[in-house]
Amino acid sequence: NAGVTQTPKFRVLKTGQSMTLLCAQDMNHEYMYWYRQDPGMGLRLIHYSVGEGTTAKGEVPDGYNVSRLKKQNFLLGLESAAPSQTSVYFCASSYAGSSYEQYFGPGTRLTVT
Amino acid sequence: DAKTTQPNSMESNEEEPVHLPCNHSTISGTDYIHWYRQLPSQGPEYVIHGLTSNVNNRMASLAIAEDRKSSTLILHRATLRDAAVYYCILRRVGGYQKVTFGTGTKLQVIP
Numbered sequence A: 001n002a003g004v005t006q007t008p009k010f011r012v013l014k015t016g017q018s019m020t021l022l023c024a025q026d027m028n029h030e031y032m033y034w035y036r037q038d039p040g041m042g043l044r045l046i047h048y049s050v051g052e053g054t055t056a057k058g059e060v061p062d063g064y065n066v067s068r069l070k071k072q073n074f075l076l077g078l079e080s081a082a083p084s085q086t087s088v089y090f091c092a093s094s095y096a097g098s099s100y101e102q103y104f105g106p107g108t109r110l111t112v113t
Numbered sequence B: 001d002a003k004t005t006q007p008n009s010m011e012s013n014e015e016e017p018v019h020l021p022c023n024h025s026t027i028s029g030t031d032y033i034h035w036y037r038q039l040p041s042q043g044p045e046y047v048i049h050g051l052t053s054n055v056n057n058r059m060a061s062l063a064i065a066e067d068r069k070s071s072t073l074i075l076h077r078a079t080l081r082d083a084a085v086y087y088c089i090l091r092r093v094g095g096y097q098k099v100t101f102g103t104g105t106k107l108q109v110i111p
Helices: none
Strands: A004-007 A010-013 A019-025 A031-037 A043-051 A054-057 A065-067 A073-078 A087-094 A108-112 B009-013 B018-023 B031-038 B045-050 B061-064 B070-075 B084-092 B105-110
Touching: A004 A087, A019 A031, A019 A087, A019 A108, A031 A073, A043 A065, A043 A073, A073 A087, B009 B018, B018 B031, B018 B084, B018 B105, B031 B061, B045 B061, B045 B070, B070 B084
Parallel strands: A010 A108, B009 B105
Antiparallel strands: A004 A019, A019 A073, A031 A043, A031 A087, A043 A054, A065 A073, A087 A108, B018 B070, B031 B045, B031 B084, B061 B070, B084 B105
């Protein structure tokens, strides 16, 4: 099993450009999450999904959109990138319920100039 | 939402036990206590979780206070590979809860 994979690993964008980050999991998990981590800080939840076709806002959703058209994929979109969105983005997945651990991907380092 | 408090950093000598504390005085009776760690330049990884009783697994032990207002992650013999940021988080039973990872405890292991 590959676990949780993220594409791309690195990306540099100019202000105003758009892009989509792809997260894929092969563990048949119901829940998927997108976090961002800024230098010296913990992870903050952007959006999450509790099942195919459903998404919900997390702690810092502004400037991002998500879609979960297939159970195994969770896409994070930036429609008009801003320098404040420079960060490392982590995707995670888990079985349904709070007693299950989250499995994290390796992260995507995004720089917006 | 219930919050957790952890020391910013701790040090340990290699091959000695490490006790990482976490305070969660406003914990609800339906909150699970989860621990994750993040090695440098990697995504977080699950370490252990518990509800009321102490828990052991191959990575660590989790000691939960009787009143559940605090818990301690125990690494029995620290290795250099255990140098990481350790996060203590709470997750409520019965569906998804917005959880916050906080800044965690940065553990330094001294050879």
